[in-house]
Amino acid sequence: MTGALDLRADQALIAKWIKPGTRVIDLGCGDGVLLAYLQQTLGVSGYGLEIDPDNVLSCIARGVNVIHTDIEAGLLNFDKDSFDYVIMTQTIQATRYPDKMLTEMLRIGRESIVTFPNMGNWKARLQFLVGHMPVTRYLPAKWYDTPNLHLCSFDDFDALCEDIDIEVLQRAAVDYAHLAGIGMRTLPNLLGEVGLYRLRQRRI
Numbered sequence: 001m002t003g004a005l006d007l008r009a010d011q012a013l014i015a016k017w018i019k020p021g022t023r024v025i026d027l028g029c030g031d032g033v034l035l036a037y038l039q040q041t042l043g044v045s046g047y048g049l050e051i052d053p054d055n056v057l058s059c060i061a062r063g064v065n066v067i068h069t070d071i072e073a074g075l076l077n078f079d080k081d082s083f084d085y086v087i088m089t090q091t092i093q094a095t096r097y098p099d100k101m102l103t104e105m106l107r108i109g110r111e112s113i114v115t116f117p118n119m120g121n122w123k124a125r126l127q128f129l130v131g132h133m134p135v136t137r138y139l140p141a142k143w144y145d146t147p148n149l150h151l152c153s154f155d156d157f158d159a160l161c162e163d164i165d166i167e168v169l170q171r172a173a174v175d176y177a178h179l180a181g182i183g184m185r186t187l188p189n190l191l192g193e194v195g196l197y198r199l200r201q202r203r204i
Contacts, residue, residue: 007037009178010196014087014113017170017198018042022084025049025109027071028091032059039064046083049074072096075104083109090194092116094147099164102199106166112199118173120153120189137176138193154189161199170198 007015011034018024020042026035029048032055038044048066050056059066067074071088072095086109088101093116095101105112117138118124124134133143141147152160154173161168173184173192183191 006033010089010115010174010194011037013172013174013178013196014089014115015042017113018044018085020044023082024085024087025078025083027075027086027088027105029055029059029064029066029087031055032062032064032066034087034089035059035064036062072101075108078108080107081110084111085109086112087114088112089115090117093151094149096149098150098152099160102160102166103164106199106201110200111169113197114199115194115196116157117148117151118154118189118192118195119151120155121193122190123193125190136193154192154195157195157197161197165202166199167202168197169200170196172196 014034015038018038022044024035024038024044024046026048029035029050032048035046035048046065048059048064049069049071050059050066051068051070053068056066056068086105088105092098092101092114102112123136124139127134135142158168172180173188173195174180175184175193178194
């Protein structure tokens, strides 16, 4: 059985935002650890979507329902409000159209939880200042081999949510180890390295 210590720190934070007995889909679910934990401890039901064959096999071994597909092509098969939560960790910045992805996530789910690296962090700003694309602990790839297509700061993401009528229910700014300090709560866009957001469609 998967225990709490098997979760990454960001996954443990996400688990605190999930209500027991709900329906969850994890987009880019990796090896299925988070979904397996949610199933075992909170009694959730749902699916993972994953493109890597080895990760798909790991999900199956953990008893996680998994669909082998590209997440950018796989949401059309789900009806509106099919899930209570749609989770996407460290992937939204690698999608071709983040705004459309967020809209689709909140079409099939009542709430969405996303995590992404913060380009507004002081370490990234400093490297821009001296004329280089940032390479940091949370953005380790060089500009020519990064999977990231649309990097943003927390302020950029907040502005996008406002533009497409998405309400931010909760936000956590954490460091590379997914731990939060007082400074990150005070100046999240400057000091936070990774953002965790809980979202829903704005209610008119």
